[in-house]
Amino acid sequence: MKAGAVDVVEKRSPPGELLVRVRDALALGRQRQEADAAQRLIEQRAARLTPREKQVAELLLAGKRSKQIAAALGVSRRTVEVYRSRLLEKMQVESATALVVTLLRAHLAPSR
Secondary structure, eight states: OOTTOOOOOOTTOOTTHHHHHHHHHHHHHHHHHHHHHHHHHHHHHHHTSOHHHHHHHHHHHTTOOHHHHHHHHTSOHHHHHHHHHHHHHHHTOSSHHHHHHHHHHTTOOOOO
């Protein structure tokens, strides 16, 4: 069988089954294209982050709070809040939870 086959239809299948399977395969293809496009968009947004914003993002992903991030980077807590705000804006999300999910999808895992 060829790589990428979605399903198998036997010769003796009921009439119309082939059409149903083709429609299902096309729908699956559209879903994959949409998911790929969404992933590319997230990666493009992440590529526009400054090095400092990436540092803050990695520390957020490591579970650090603003006060801990500020201490680690040698900046004020308010400065970290500004960076967090910029991250929300640049990644085009509205909550800290959505930001974390988006950063993970952008492969901005904390460095070890």
